[in-house]
Amino acid sequence: LDPDDEINKSASLVVVSRQAHCRLIVKAIGRVQYAHWVDTEDEYEHLPLFKSLQKYFKVVFQEIDEWMEGGESVADWSKKWPDTPEGMTALEVVQEKVVEPIRQECRPRSYRGEFQKPHTLAHKYQHFLKLALIGINPPRRSQDDRMTRIALSCPLAKPHNVPTEGCYYPLPPNAVREKNRRRKVTDVYLYRTYQFRGRHYPDGVWVRDIQGYKTKRKHGRFQVILPNRQFHDGRCLYDYLEEYLEGLWLPGPFPTRQLYEGTKPELQGKMGRWITKGRVEFNPQDTEARDPDGCVWRWGYLFVGKQSGKLMSQVTYAKSIRSNSFRLIGKKMTPHTFRYVWATWAIQVGLSDAELRALAYMMGHSVETLRRIYERCTPSEKQQIIEDAINQRLCRPLSDSDGDKVYNVEQLLQFAQKLSHQDLWQFFKRLYQRLLGRDFEEQT
Numbered sequence: 001l002d003p004d005d006e007i008n009k010s011a012s013l014v015v016v017s018r019q020a021h022c023r024l025i026v027k028a029i030g031r032v033q034y035a036h037w038v039d040t041e042d043e044y045e046h047l048p049l050f051k052s053l054q055k056y057f058k059v060v061f062q063e064i065d066e067w068m069e070g071g072e073s074v075a076d077w078s079k080k081w082p083d084t085p086e087g088m089t090a091l092e093v094v095q096e097k098v099v100e101p102i103r104q105e106c107r108p109r110s111y112r113g114e115f116q117k118p119h120t121l122a123h124k125y126q127h128f129l130k131l132a133l134i135g136i137n138p139p140r141r142s143q144d145d146r147m148t149r150i151a152l153s154c155p156l157a158k159p160h161n162v163p164t165e166g167c168y169y170p171l172p173p174n175a176v177r178e179k180n181r182r183r184k185v186t187d188v189y190l191y192r193t194y195q196f197r198g199r200h201y202p203d204g205v206w207v208r209d210i211q212g213y214k215t216k217r218k219h220g221r222f223q224v225i226l227p228n229r230q231f232h233d234g235r236c237l238y239d240y241l242e243e244y245l246e247g248l249w250l251p252g253p254f255p256t257r258q259l260y261e262g263t264k265p266e267l268q269g270k271m272g273r274w275i276t277k278g279r280v281e282f283n284p285q286d287t288e289a290r291d292p293d294g295c296v297w298r299w300g301y302l303f304v305g306k307q308s309g310k311l312m313s314q315v316t317y318a319k320s321i322r323s324n325s326f327r328l329i330g331k332k333m334t335p336h337t338f339r340y341v342w343a344t345w346a347i348q349v350g351l352s353d354a355e356l357r358a359l360a361y362m363m364g365h366s367v368e369t370l371r372r373i374y375e376r377c378t379p380s381e382k383q384q385i386i387e388d389a390i391n392q393r394l395c396r397p398l399s400d401s402d403g404d405k406v407y408n409v410e411q412l413l414q415f416a417q418k419l420s421h422q423d424l425w426q427f428f429k430r431l432y433q434r435l436l437g438r439d440f441e442e443q444t
Helices: 004-032 039-046 048-069 088-104 118-135 142-146 235-248 277-281 314-329 335-348 353-363 367-376 379-394 409-417 421-436
Strands: 148-153 188-196 197-211 222-225 246-249 271-276 288-289 298-301
Touching: 004 048, 039 048, 088 118, 088 314, 118 142, 118 235, 118 271, 118 277, 118 314, 142 314, 142 335, 222 246, 235 277, 277 298, 288 421, 314 335, 335 353, 335 367, 353 367
Parallel strands: 148 188
Antiparallel strands: 148 298, 188 197, 197 222, 246 271, 288 298
């Protein structure tokens, strides 16, 4: 076989990947077999079996990296990377042409002025929230979003810091949460609270609590406030989240009117109509759990299938993201593509090192991984970044006796070529002083 043939290269990569998959199966079996030998997760690495597997993985992954660095890719990125006009980033295209149109579809009335069907409207709310978690916020793994749970009822008395009509979704105690065989909590919860890390929030905040993560040894438990992004029409992300969970109620003179009974104080005592029941439209198959005291906690998954009411499969979850992006921009974007989009945006806009570390932490990996794997800037874009930095630092006002003047790099070079040797030396010392903010020492 011709070693340079692209088909043979792809076939060899598949073989290597399958070999790695077999070793992963051996590793999983070994973790069960040697579970009684260890007390913590880190102790597995010191066992002979896992040392051998780790050496093998380094060789395999090095081969894969070398193959990828050759410019080859199993996936065709042209089919899932958004077309980006000049002056825009891929993230801006996604937010403007994918996320925002889906949000507009969440309006209760259609373009003809008719109310949408309750089930259809709830489905559009769900689509928007899926995209919002990865399109207007740095995305974690899609597994975390798909497996997110929410407490629906609890035996607790309402805490004193929760307003009388406040919306409250508590975080269940560890006794009723999912655990692994070492009794460590491994699930993901979204909860609403008015007290977080010693600070009081009068209007309440939604917090994500991620316990099980593949890089838990580095990142540990992840708890972060879900930002309440505000859109140009004044609506906020929390509005859509709560309307998806509790339903949408509109005041007005409808043929069938109802008195509002809900958590929004501004609607108390008003007549109107429930347009949709939100998540309940899908008849979700929620679950009950009992704590050691026998008290019942009821919980369910945030996103459930519209037909089954059960947890979405990974394929169904990704398909909903892919179909909506293809319908709007003609690209079959997957949840994982959004991680590339955010990492590329971070490089394109020139985030500082501290900002990059914060973004990488939010996404659940390191800055090195962000740069090495997820960043997809083109060579011209990378060149433009350094050119902009040079222009920003050199093209700035230089004080002169004739007044303030602004020079660009080409003008400075043309001006310098016209100077004598002695004048050029004086010009260089003055330029050094202006750029670096200190006097030039001739002995240096």
